[in-house]
Amino acid sequence: AQSVTQPDIHITVSEGASLELRCNYSYGATPYLFWYVQSPGQGLQLLLKYFSGDTLVQGIKGFEAEFKRSQSSFNLRKPSVHWSDAAEYFCAVGLSGGYNKLIFGAGTRLAVHP
């Protein structure tokens, strides 16, 4: 069955530090991969997505993610975190074909220390 694992439930970093949020997926075919961010009490905003081509994708707010097929991973990175990045981050797999539903990971809550 398809699944998405975000191993880190909660991460705390200092403002200005680098960030990497991990995401591993299990899916037999070529996946569509997404990272969404949810600020407290807000909806989901797409940070970036991977469908094909260059395995390093750039997103909004200075985020990037790298697709590694051999590791079934799609980790999210940011070189310097800002206090406003504190939020819940969700990795998702979009199942190819049909009307593909999204399978979400459990989320990683990011706290940023000043």
Place this chain on the structure above:
Amino acid sequence: DTAVSQTPKYLVTQMGNDKSIKCEQNLGHDTMYWYKQDSKKFLKIMFSYNNKELIINETVPNRFSPKSPDKAHLNLHINSLELGDSAVYFCASRRTSGGDNEQFFGPGTRLTVL
């Protein structure tokens, strides 16, 4: 503004009541979804409609009945509300053809059942 909108934003009701949540998108998309986010922030697909036809129906109690009067609207009616129905419900939409599989999410409806 072009967006996915949901009403109401908050809904507080008693057990046993019947309630509806409405979703509208003006993005010209042809597929719409309902997701449920539980108290642990876990997001799970419930339903999907394409051109007013039900195409995804996960294992959701039949107290939940989605209705799509047209491509731009997908409503969710819940009968005999239970405490466990308390959650945030997100609507999303997507363009199926020629699209990049990105789903656009509404702001969510926080349902509290007392």
